[in-house]
Amino acid sequence: MASFEETFHQPNNSVQKKSSRIIGYDVPEGVDIRGRYDPEFSKILTRDALQFVADLQREFRNHIKYAMECRKEAKMRYNCGGLPGFDPTTKYIREGEWMCAPVPQAVADRRVEITGPPERKMIIDALNSGAKVFMADLEDALSPSWENLMRSHINLRDAINGTITFHDQARNKVYKLNDQTAKLFVRPRGWHLPEAHIFIDGEPATGCLVDFGLYFIQNHANFRKTQGQGFGPFFYLPKMEHSREARIWNNVFERAEKWAGIEEGSIRATVLIETLPAVFQLNEILYELRDHSVGLNCGRWDYIFSYLKTVQAQPDRILPDRVQVGMNQHFMRSYSDLLIHTCHKRGVHAMGGMAAHIPISDDPEANEASLQLVRKDKLREAKAGHDGTWVAHPGLIPSCMEVFTSIMGNLPNQIHTMKRQDASILDEEDLLQRPRGVCTLEGLRLNTRVGIQYLAAWLTGVGCVPLYNFLEDAAAAEISRVQIWQWLKYGAELDGDGFGVKVNADLFGRVVEEEMARIEREVGNEKFKKGMYQEACKLFTRLCTASVLDDFMTLDAYNYIVIHHPIGLSRL
Structure with a gap:
């Protein structure tokens, strides 16, 4: 992945223009603010701060x-x-x-x-x-x-x-x-x-x-x-x-x-x-x-x-x-x-x-x-x-x-x-000590639903999401993501309804397809279309199937929410 400097390199926008006025953050030497200008934000982003x-x-x-x-x-x-x-x-x-x-x-x-x-x-x-x-x-x-x-x-x-x-x-x-x-x-x-x-x-x-x-x-x-x-x-x-x-x-x-x-x-x-x-x-x-x-x-x-x-x-x-x-x-x-x-x-x-x-x-x-x-x-x-x-x-x-x-x-x-x-x-x-318990198909499904729905919300600016009577944050989505990665890597054998079945790419692919359909039913067709569910699904699936485990899902997803405002493009 490209570095943040490479991905987000933009002209300095610490000073931004609107008509003939110069409006921008009062920044000290060496500091470059690339988020949009807002008069309220400037009260937090003071020169001293x-x-x-x-x-x-x-x-x-x-x-x-x-x-x-x-x-x-x-x-x-x-x-x-x-x-x-x-x-x-x-x-x-x-x-x-x-x-x-x-x-x-x-x-x-x-x-x-x-x-x-x-x-x-x-x-x-x-x-x-x-x-x-x-x-x-x-x-x-x-x-x-x-x-x-x-x-x-x-x-x-x-x-x-x-x-x-x-x-x-x-x-x-x-x-x-x-x-x-x-x-x-x-x-x-x-x-x-x-x-x-x-x-x-x-x-x-x-x-x-x-x-x-x-x-x-x-x-x-x-x-x-x-x-x-x-x-x-x-x-x-x-x-x-x-x-x-x-x-x-x-x-x-x-x-x-x-x-x-x-x-x-x-x-x-x-x-x-x-x-x-x-x-x-x-x-x-x-x-x-x-x-x-x-x-x-x-x-x-x-x-x-x-x-x-x-x-x-x-x-x-x-x-x-x-x-x-x-x-x-x-x-x-x-x-x-x-x-x-x-x-x-x-x-x-x-x-x-x-x-x-x-x-x-x-x-x-x-x-x-x-x-x-x-x-x-x-x-x-x-x-x-x-x-x-x-x-x-x-x-x-x-x-x-x-x-x-x-x-x-x-x-x-x-x-x-x-x-x-x-x-x-x-x-x-x-x-x-090694944990005790079993892996199940329902566990795989729940991980998939939680991971995709949380990530879809995160990409639209929501970091705390009510799902299935629990308030989920990034930690829950990370458990879901890494557990699927582990089960795929080692072909975990499923207990219960999936007894004797091992987790592999084909099974995970079917589960993703079926759980996306379930998510659409649960949230409603209109909300599903307007949301970031497809983007979240692609990102979550890629992270779960990667050959090398990413340390943090949010580091990769962060690229999607960083918006730089070069000179003249800030909404004032």
């Missing part, structure tokens, strides 16, 4: 490139049959008696957190939802088009200022913030993702530095007054594979604190443990961020995706249907136990995983059965020692809050009451 992002890019780009090269080297080892494990050279960190900085009182209680994209109404609903935290997701739940990214930053700024409103014209109702709201965390993109609408010194900016830099510059002062009680802003950090990546984030935080003149340790972050290599680096990641950490989170859906990628060269580790890969699997339960033990040993939160269920309004019995599954999962998390959990829908908050309160009572968390000493005996094999 862009200078700050450029300074971060210049200071840390070589460190980021080195970290990405290390990822490639590790991947080569895994593809030659190796597996991740604990690093003997950092044993002193794992066995040391150090602690992370005390958790700020503002975020001591995080028993239920809700997540979603920073859409205007979503932000208001989530902050008013009764959850303790809202995580505004600029990564897996956001399709990172220029419009989405810029409007997300506008929405976040207005939320922190307390001025955010949304007028629902269909209902003639205005939504605004309550007096008491959830605390706001922001998840920037991972290190691997570029921002191809902003070039710095001739190359695309690093997506997470754009996300962090624009948000921090606009909001750090107001945030500390209204949200953080002298601390913050607060972040979730995704997709890490090694503590060297946490070290870069720590240095970014220190750089930002120095720039703003605030105390070291003001910025706080929770790291999502959502890659298999990272589970062997829990202590090391916390150690690097020890002055800025408020814990770790079990990002279990991405973790399953990462497990598949990491063991892709090993045919004896075929993953069963994704609905069978829950926390009852030994390798998943061990991951959760080790995370809890590590966090509590170091004095920070151990956050549980996502409940992606959506209330089923037209079927009370099915809805109650779904809620019972959620309650059971959250009770397991609370009893295990997690300090809080995630939900994707406000309707789940009361049940999850009740479950965690039944275990925690009036305590804000379980950091000092639930130290899992037994987790210290976990070894590498516990974290790598």
Whole structure:
């Protein structure tokens, strides 16, 4: 694939013309904005903000490139049959008696957190939802088009200022913030993702530095007054594979604190443990961020995706249907136990995983059965020692809050009451144990439907999609894509109705054709024609049948949503 520089090279459009007026972004030297000009966007893309992002890019780009090269080297080892494990050279960190900085009182209680994209109404609903935290997701739940990214930053700024409103014209109702709201965390993109609408010194900016830099510059002062009680802003950090990546984030935080003149340790972050290599680096990641950490989170859906990628060269580790890969699997339960033990040993939160269920309004019995599954999962998390959990829908908050309160009572968390000493005996094999279960034709069909429909939505700017009573984000689509790739590569034998049948290109081709017909029936002919379903099908099928597994589906799909506006072509 061509590089972003090759694919998207356009004349500089930092200054754009309309009639005889010159209208454009006020950019510092070396910065080139290739997204369309908008007066509202220019209030986010101030010269100071862009200078700050450029300074971060210049200071840390070589460190980021080195970290990405290390990822490639590790991947080569895994593809030659190796597996991740604990690093003997950092044993002193794992066995040391150090602690992370005390958790700020503002975020001591995080028993239920809700997540979603920073859409205007979503932000208001989530902050008013009764959850303790809202995580505004600029990564897996956001399709990172220029419009989405810029409007997300506008929405976040207005939320922190307390001025955010949304007028629902269909209902003639205005939504605004309550007096008491959830605390706001922001998840920037991972290190691997570029921002191809902003070039710095001739190359695309690093997506997470754009996300962090624009948000921090606009909001750090107001945030500390209204949200953080002298601390913050607060972040979730995704997709890490090694503590060297946490070290870069720590240095970014220190750089930002120095720039703003605030105390070291003001910025706080929770790291999502959502890659298999990272589970062997829990202590090391916390150690690097020890002055800025408020814990770790079990990002279990991405973790399953990462497990598949990491063991892709090993045919004896075929993953069963994704609905069978829950926390009852030994390798998943061990991951959760080790995370809890590590966090509590170091004095920070151990956050549980996502409940992606959506209330089923037209079927009370099915809805109650779904809620019972959620309650059971959250009770397991609370009893295990997690300090809080995630939900994707406000309707789940009361049940999850009740479950965690039944275990925690009036305590804000379980950091000092639930130290899992037994987790210290976990070894590498516990974290790598082969999953149990079967592959089925229905599993293949579900993966195909979910993958194509999610990708079709993502290509039209929607990154969080309700499908079959679940709210799916990029992680679900990635599991679907990589699992099909694995089953095709190794000819997985199907159980159940497809017993004795092996997955091959012909079978997958028939399934794609049949599931596309089903999607058309489900969404309706008109919506199907107007949507990006055909384009998504071609892209998804190509990714599933590729000879070499792509690391991230969204990297390939990103090419489809980048739109550059050369001189004179911006819509003003």
